[in-house]
Amino acid sequence: MMHPTSEDSIQSGRGVTAAPGGAAVEFRNVSYRYPSGLQVIADLNLSVCRGESVGIVGPSGCGKSTLLSLIAGLAEAQAGDVEVVPDQSGRHLLSMMFQKDTVLPWLTVEQNIRLHYSFKKGRARGGQGRAARRATDEKIRELISMVHLGGFEQAYPYQLSGGMRRRVAVLASVAAFPQVLLLDEPFSAIDEPTRVTIHQDVFTIVRELGITTVLVTHDLAEAASMCDKVYILGPRPTFVFSEHEVPFGTGRDMMSLRETPAFLDLYSRLWRDLHLQINASHTVEPASIHPEGTGRR
């Protein structure tokens, strides 16, 4: 089934409801061991519905980034299947945003976005007619205004605050209109008030563009506010310990959400499970004790 959204939704302003059906990412009984022998993932099952935003939380070193590498195809599971299921839109399949600054310092805000916009699959490159170029310019302007960077199009990254640079990095990762966006602790270096405003912008953008999102984070409030579902992982070799539905819908306001009893209740349930898994991780022997890397408990 064709996903009901596309880049055109930027112009129409049409919102998108989460999870219109079908898995976009699926882990089936996945186990992964690094070449060093360290077993990081054991028999993990996890599914991300199309259009859904899913948070992945777990003790430090349990294998969250490894899980993203498996989705991105940067690593291959020794057992089980990791599947990224393309939709029929022909859109760019995957994009990834890391904690580190990935904005190119020698390009302006507008040029950074234009560069990634040009990666869009199936688009004519170069030799655009005037009308097509105008349409591209308009799309880029719209993207920039969606993260409240209007007026900074010609600024270079060094002229922006940390929060503004993160906004440019967000745009760079969505400008190719990927079907799936992987976020690896993307906002951890940002102060909390700025972080919450960026959460709002990212949430709006991924909904508008119909992007399935997998967010790895240590910030439970971030997971609870930005996601539709949160998975708590256990210590290495990691597995899904618990799964939490996030009941806040698509019109959520990140700033006021945090004051609500429902949010505080979800936060404390997430914390309880994470706390349990952090305690469990302390009983697992550190990897360094296993130079041959069995990593088994």
Ligand SMILES: Nc1ncnc2c1ncn2[C@@H]1O[C@H](COP(=O)(O)OP(=O)(O)OP(=O)(O)O)[C@@H](O)[C@H]1O
């Ligand atoms: N290329 C590699 N070779 C061998 N071991 C690795 C490699 N990359 C990561 N590891 C180990 O695999 C384990 C999981 O790493 P990963 O980065 O996936 O965990 P994480 O949950 O994302 O950690 P954190 O929360 O601290 O960012 C860690 O013990 C790490 O040291």
